[in-house]
Amino acid sequence: MALRACGLIIFRRCLIPKVDNNTIEFLLLQASDGIHHWTPPKGHVEPGEDDLETALRETQEEAGIEAGQLTIIEGFKRELNYVARNKPKTVIYWLAEVKDYDVEICLSHEHQAYRWLGLEEACQLAQFKEMKAALQEGHEFLCSTEA
Numbered sequence: 195m196a197l198r199a200c201g202l203i204i205f206r207r208c209l210i211p212k213v214d215n216n217t218i219e220f221l222l223l224q225a226s227d228g229i230h231h232w233t234p235p236k237g238h239v240e241p242g243e244d245d246l247e248t249a250l251r252e253t254q255e256e257a258g259i260e261a262g263q264l265t266i267i268e269g270f271k272r273e274l275n276y277v278a279r280n281k282p283k284t285v286i287y288w289l290a291e292v293k294d295y296d297v298e299i300c301l302s303h304e305h306q307a308y309r310w311l312g313l314e315e316a317c318q319l320a321q322f323k324e325m326k327a328a329l330q331e332g333h334e335f336l337c338s339t340e341a
Contacts, residue, residue, distance in 0.1 A: 196275070196282040200248040201236025202266075202290040203332045204259065206297075206310065218336055220316040220329060221292075221299070223256060224307040232309075232319040235259075236285055245286050253290075257308065258300025264290040270335045274324040289332050 208217040222232040237252035239245060250261045267289040274285045299308050311319065313333045317326045 196284045197278070198239050199236050199283065199285045200239060200245045200252065201234050201285060201287050202249045202253050202264070203234045203272075203287050203328065204253065204257070204264070204290050204292060205332070205336070206292045206295050208295075218333060219310040219312055220332075221257065222309055222311060222316055222319055223301065223305040224309075226304055226306045229321075230306070231321055233325060234287065236287070246288065249286070249288060256302050256304055258302075259292065259297060263293055263297055265293060266290050267336070270332060272328045272331060274328060276322065276324050287328055287332075289335065 204221040206219050206221075208219065221234065223235055224230055224232050235249075235253040235256040237248065237256065239248045240251075243251070246266070250264075253259050253264070254261070270289040272287050274287070276283055276285075301308060309315075309319070313329060316329050320326050320329060
């Protein structure tokens, strides 16, 4: 059976709107272990939790952002399937916007750094093609709707 994890693709919009869509920045966290990969906050589903509860709990644990500081964007949910540490893994992501552009990020021991990045930079840091695709799809979704 595949490992199951859930997370939030967290973004913010620059305060001064521009003509292009570089006003959207994504939050990526750098893992403290392994290959020090960059991903949005995510983690394993615990017994009795639903997927979105997991995503919100993991975001609070890993980045210090509480559910009340976020707006979940309706209509966007992506399931990534890949192999991690020789085991199949499923990760479900939702899009979530921080209500405060300058929200404080407080990392757990699981991460050593964080960055707010435009789409191109975020895709460069997110080494895995599935994660790049999810970021691109999220960006397209935000740019194609008045979310």
